[in-house]
Amino acid sequence: MNSIERKTSRGTISGTCDSKFAGVADAFAENFEKRGEIGAAVGITLDGRTVVDLWGGQKADGGPAWERDTVCVVFSCTKGASAFCAHMAADRGLLDLDAKVAKYWPEFASNGKEDALVNMMLDHSVGVPGLREQLKQGAYYDYDYMCAQLAAETPFWKPGTRNGYHGVTAAWTVGEMVRRSTGKRMGKFLADEIAGPLGIEFWMGLPQEHESKVALVISPPPDAAMATSRIALAMMADPTGPTGRFLLNGGGFDPNSRDARAAEIGSATGVSNGRGLAGLYAPLANGGSLNGKRYVGADTLTRMGQVSVATHEDATLQIPTRFSLGFMKSMDNRRLENAANSSAILSEAAFGHVGAGGSIGFADPPARMSFGYAMNQMGQGIMLNDRGQSLVDAAYRAIGCTSDKGGVWV
Numbered sequence: 001m002n003s004i005e006r007k008t009s010r011g012t013i014s015g016t017c018d019s020k021f022a023g024v025a026d027a028f029a030e031n032f033e034k035r036g037e038i039g040a041a042v043g044i045t046l047d048g049r050t051v052v053d054l055w056g057g058q059k060a061d062g063g064p065a066w067e068r069d070t071v072c073v074v075f076s077c078t079k080g081a082s083a084f085c086a087h088m089a090a091d092r093g094l095l096d097l098d099a100k101v102a103k104y105w106p107e108f109a110s111n112g113k114e115d116a117l118v119n120m121m122l123d124h125s126v127g128v129p130g131l132r133e134q135l136k137q138g139a140y141y142d143y144d145y146m147c148a149q150l151a152a153e154t155p156f157w158k159p160g161t162r163n164g165y166h167g168v169t170a171a172w173t174v175g176e177m178v179r180r181s182t183g184k185r186m187g188k189f190l191a192d193e194i195a196g197p198l199g200i201e202f203w204m205g206l207p208q209e210h211e212s213k214v215a216l217v218i219s220p221p222p223d224a225a226m227a228t229s230r231i232a233l234a235m236m237a238d239p240t241g242p243t244g245r246f247l248l249n250g251g252g253f254d255p256n257s258r259d260a261r262a263a264e265i266g267s268a269t270g271v272s273n274g275r276g277l278a279g280l281y282a283p284l285a286n287g288g289s290l291n292g293k294r295y296v297g298a299d300t301l302t303r304m305g306q307v308s309v310a311t312h313e314d315a316t317l318q319i320p321t322r323f324s325l326g327f328m329k330s331m332d333n334r335r336l337e338n339a340a341n342s343s344a345i346l347s348e349a350a351f352g353h354v355g356a357g358g359s360i361g362f363a364d365p366p367a368r369m370s371f372g373y374a375m376n377q378m379g380q381g382i383m384l385n386d387r388g389q390s391l392v393d394a395a396y397r398a399i400g401c402t403s404d405k406g407g408v409w410v
Contacts, residue, residue: 004054008032010039011065013056021052023394028054031387039066039215040375041274042391045282046399047368048290053275059215059376066376071201071273072215073255074374075355076167078270080362081204081280082174083304083326083353084295085189085266086122091300095181097122097325104180107151116159121173122325123308125163127155128173129316130245139251141263143185146172156242156315163323164242164315168250171267174326187264197293200279202272206261214271216256220357220378230318230338231382242316268356277361277372281352284363285370305329305351305365317342317382327351327362331383332407341381345389347396348408358388367399 004025006013010032017025021044031037039057043050057066089095095104101116102109109116113127120126131149139145150172156164166173178186187205195202203210226232234243253268254260260269272280283290288301296304306324314321319342322329330346333339344354352362352371357378363370371392379385384392396409403410 001051006056008056010037010057013054014068015054015056016050016052017054018046018051021395021398023398024052024391025054027390027394028056031390032057035387035390036221036377036379037375037387038218038377039070040373040377040387041066041070043274043276043278043372044395045278045285045370048282048286050275050278052395055274061218061377066215067213069201069213070215071210071213071271071276072374072376073217073261074270074272074277074359074361075255075268075357077272077277077353077355077359077361077374078204078265079170079174079267080327080353081190081194081202081270082170082178082186082266083122084194084280084284085178085186086174086326087296087300087304088193089178089181091296095177097303101126101177105151105176107148108176110151111154113153113155113159118177119308119325120159121170121177123163123323124166124170125161125309126159126166126173127157127164128153128169129156129164129166129242130169131249132240132245135249135251137252138259140168140171140253140265140268141259143172143175143264147176162315163309163311163321165246165317165321166267167246167316168253168265168267171265175264175266185264186266194280194295198279198282198290200272201276202270202280204266204270205264206271208262210271211258211261214261215376217357218377220380223380225340226380228338229340233338234318243318246316272372273374274372277359277374278370280372281361281363281370285365285368287365301365305349319382324351328353330408333383339382341379341385342383343389344383344392345404345407346392346409347401354383354388358385360384360388360392369395369399371395
């Protein structure tokens with residue numbers, strides 16, 4: 001491993017990088033010089049060994065330096081941690097992914113959701129991507145309130161008949177599957193069973209003592225193209241539809257509030273960094289075990305990576321999407337009109353999750369590689385922007401991949 005100390009216009013990039021992955025360090029530096037990065041971290045493991053651990057820039061625009069232990073809200077990258085928890089419960093025989101939700105959460109089996117299956121909670125097909133009734137202020141910070149609202153909700157479609165991204169509601173649809181099957185809220189399960197044993201910086205409910213490490217989220221810069229994007233047009237055309245309720249009915253959610261970081265919102269407010277995200281997926285990139293500890297078995301790991309739903313038009317995001325049970329798969333929408341930054345190009349075998357603004361964590365089991373990238377300056381779009389994708393591309397080139405023109409890295 002080579003030590004890295006590289007000056008940029010946003011300050012110093014520090015850390016370590018295996019010479020094989022020098023292209024990742026170069027792309028990371030270019031993000032600061034050419035692509036508007038302010039503060040960020042990237043981590044990669046290969047065969048369970050750290051090969052990239054870099055951080056740099058500023059915790060705020062013009063603010064203090066982003067340090068080794070700096071963390072930030074990673075938005076929907078949190079869903080990858082939630083899915084990991086659910087699959088561990090399934091692997092232990094506590095949660096049957098093919099059972100009816102009613103087996104675990106009888107209250108949810110109402111108003112057209114009686115036949116919903118647990119796997120539909122994970123693959124965004126259960127039909128409750130948003131809530132019709134106006135949520136109270138601070139709703140997302142009140143776990144029991146959100147569970148009650150979702151249990152009473154009438155689905156936007158018959159569960160299982162189509163899929164639409166459950167951008168925030170997955171916190172409680174998946175969260176209740178974990179809580180009711182294991183007896184632990186997801187934040188505690190994650191801490192006890194995954195983050196703690198792995199020794200990683202990843203919290204779903206950030207303890208107060210770590211608040212000083214947080215880099216606040218910086219909203220994406222104005223972009224006229226976003227006003228005419230598919231998701232924006234759908235929201236404006238029908239504010240009461242799935243897209244509109246997802247985007248407009250958030251109860252005053254503020255990702256920069258202590259309330260948000262303290263809450264166990266398993267879809268949106270995980271707090272981590274590049275090293276933490278790569279560490280989260282490291283056992284999944286290595287057969288389900290790491291350092292002698294088994295997290296999931298081979299059959300569970302296989303199912304985690306298998307496509308469960310794919311569509312030409314996601315009912316919420318309005319773009320083609322592909323999901324396994326709880327994870328995103330490679331999505332190539334580069335040629336789609338009115339949908340800038342709506343792709344995440346991985347290998348076909350990889351699975352993970354992007355976060356709003358462009359963060360990402362994933363595992364690639366055949367390559368035995370895990371990857372994590374987190375930043376404070378959000379970018380426009382639904383999936384990755386050029387900052388995160390450039391790092392992913394450099395990682396795949398480092399392990400011998402030569403082309404992504406077919407929609408996945410090969």
